[in-house]
Amino acid sequence: MVPAFKKSHNAALSKERKYFNTKLAKVWTKSEHCIGLVKARFQRVRELRPVISSKRDLAVLLQMIMCACILHNLLIDHVIPEDWLEEQAEIEDDDEELEQHDNERANRRNQVLYYMMEMH
DSSP states (O other): OOOOOOOOSSOOOOHHHHHHHHHHHHHHHHHHHHHHHHHHHOHHHHTOOOOOOSHHHHHHHHHHHHHHHHHHHHTTTSOOOGGGOOOOOOOOOOHHHHHHTHHHHHHHHHHHHHHHHHHO
């Protein structure tokens, strides 16, 4: 939901922006690993491609994901059989979607950057 800063053609990223991108990448990686672990354990979550047409559909989807996360945490000490694991396809950025939300995402990114710089 918060994009990384991109280097312009003529200038390098500032020290602060590089710091932000590094921290963002670490959070993103951990988040992707968590999603992969839950998907590896629960086939139903892996196949979620619902059409959300109402608030009820969204509520059911969120409850299903929450249940999968809770069950995953309860079963965390159990080894996942290797034959359950499949290679995860890389997530490709959808250029059209990125362009539509670019301003909103940039604003969120800047807010987080300023907050991080205050804390740093």
